[in-house]
Amino acid sequence: MIPPRRRHPPLLAALVMALALAAPPLAPAPPALALKVSKEREARLEADFRRWLHGPFRRRALKEGIPEKVFDAALGHVKPILKLPDLVLPGTAPIPPRQRQAEFSSPAHYFDERSLRIHAERGRRLHRQHARLLRRLERRFGVPGDIVLAIWARESNYGRASIRHDAFAILATQAWLGRRKKLFRRELLAALRMVASGEVPLRRMKGSWAGALGQPQMMPSDYLRYAVDFDGDGRRDIWRSVPDVLASIANHLARHGWRRGVHWGVEVRLPESVPCHLEGPDQGRPLAEWRRMGIVRVGHQPFPKSWRKRTRIFLLTPAGRYGPAFLVSRNFHVVKEYNTSDLYALFIGHLADRIAGRVWGPFETPWRDTGPMTRADVARIQRELEKRGHDVGGVDGLPGFRTRRAIGRWQQARKMFPTCFPTPRLKRRLPGG
Numbered sequence: 001m002i003p004p005r006r007r008h009p010p011l012l013a014a015l016v017m018a019l020a021l022a023a024p025p026l027a028p029a030p031p032a033l034a035l036k037v038s039k040e041r042e043a044r045l046e047a048d049f050r051r052w053l054h055g056p057f058r059r060r061a062l063k064e065g066i067p068e069k070v071f072d073a074a075l076g077h078v079k080p081i082l083k084l085p086d087l088v089l090p091g092t093a094p095i096p097p098r099q100r101q102a103e104f105s106s107p108a109h110y111f112d113e114r115s116l117r118i119h120a121e122r123g124r125r126l127h128r129q130h131a132r133l134l135r136r137l138e139r140r141f142g143v144p145g146d147i148v149l150a151i152w153a154r155e156s157n158y159g160r161a162s163i164r165h166d167a168f169a170i171l172a173t174q175a176w177l178g179r180r181k182k183l184f185r186r187e188l189l190a191a192l193r194m195v196a197s198g199e200v201p202l203r204r205m206k207g208s209w210a211g212a213l214g215q216p217q218m219m220p221s222d223y224l225r226y227a228v229d230f231d232g233d234g235r236r237d238i239w240r241s242v243p244d245v246l247a248s249i250a251n252h253l254a255r256h257g258w259r260r261g262v263h264w265g266v267e268v269r270l271p272e273s274v275p276c277h278l279e280g281p282d283q284g285r286p287l288a289e290w291r292r293m294g295i296v297r298v299g300h301q302p303f304p305k306s307w308r309k310r311t312r313i314f315l316l317t318p319a320g321r322y323g324p325a326f327l328v329s330r331n332f333h334v335v336k337e338y339n340t341s342d343l344y345a346l347f348i349g350h351l352a353d354r355i356a357g358r359v360w361g362p363f364e365t366p367w368r369d370t371g372p373m374t375r376a377d378v379a380r381i382q383r384e385l386e387k388r389g390h391d392v393g394g395v396d397g398l399p400g401f402r403t404r405r406a407i408g409r410w411q412q413a414r415k416m417f418p419t420c421f422p423t424p425r426l427k428r429r430l431p432g433g
């Protein structure tokens with residue numbers, strides 16, 4: 001189940017992420033999960049699509065106040081894009097998601113040093129160039145410029161990525177054949193509202209393969225809720241106006257509870273005596289408690305002064321014991337509201353540190369190779385742990401914090417050293433592996 005505020009459905013998010021690793025980000029998706037259909041079947045599917053779109057869906061849209069003219073201009077000539085990922089053909093089983101993904105095969109790819117350096121350097125230049133704007137943004141929204149710039153970098157390579165897919169075709173295809181129809185039907189209606197309000201010309205409705213719009217890559221419903229007109233021309237233009245783009249990102253974070261002046265997080269050394277399954281946003285403790293357990297910041301630097309006595313601080317081990325460990329504040333979890341992935345939020349925090357000059361190189365503890373694991377492998381481990389009464393946060397094939405610590409707890413209960421990450425070895429140890 002997707003929490004209501006989740007921006008991209010996880011599979012799409014992961015795909016967007018995987019794409020964003022390549023330069024330039026958001027390049028056209030390789031149709032890795034594309035449906036293979038014959039010409040005849042394609043024609044039949046298109047006919048079905050049109051019947052649905054111009055029948056029940058059109059009635060619903062008009063009932064919800066979308067003018068006929070807008071509906072027909074936006075969707076009149078749209079064809080389904082059958083090569084989109086994550087579609088389910090009528091009468092067939094969902095495609096088993098066997099592809100490897102950055103999230104769990106190798107977090108190291110996410111933190112490619114070369115691309116981080118390029119992003120950081122460009123970010124420092126943009127920080128100087130937009131210094132006044134960024135100060136105004138921080139005053140108004142409380143979010144520091146380096147964080148806003150890092151999200152801009154990740155989402156659209158500081159606005160350089162070409163985002164040119166017809167958002168209506170993508171949203172309509174997902175709304176009709178996707179695995180998350182309900183979510184995409186809402187997004188399609190939100191996209192229609194954007195145009196109906198007169199704020200966004202139809203030709204501007206270009207998006208990524210996930211249907212996310214503009215330089216901040218917002219889903220249409222997020223645009224309606226969080227986009228901001230910061231250059232004062234009366235339009236929220238997240239395609240062309242840098243002030244609007246950056247303000248919309250800052251507002252998204254502010255509205256999800258960003259705390260002014262509180263540092264997002266730092267890398268730490270985690271003694272072996274501290275079990276990795278203490279991680280997660282529901283196991284916060286004051287910094288003093290973590291320190292009593294022997295956790296120190298890397299390089300023996302002091303912890304952020306903004307972490308006061310009563311601030312809840314959280315442990316984060318995105319690769320369990322196979323990579324660096326972090327202590328993070330609530331603001332880390334606010335970044336996850338932008339894109340719900342620990343690696344995403346960590347990338348943003350780390351890049352922000354490098355843009356601001358707080359950190360100059362890679363993490364002290366490297367990401368270790370954990371062996372090849374597919375999404376289906378992770379799902380199998382999750383099912384086995386669920387059978388044993390562990391909360392893995394749902395069987396979705398992604399090793400989120402709930403899955404990681406369920407692994408750690410299971411290991412500890414069996415007197416093994418908790419490593420909190422799915423590996424081929426762990427897979428073999430669990431029955432059914």
Ligand code: CA
Nearest residue numbers: 229233235237
């Ligand atoms: Ca504007």
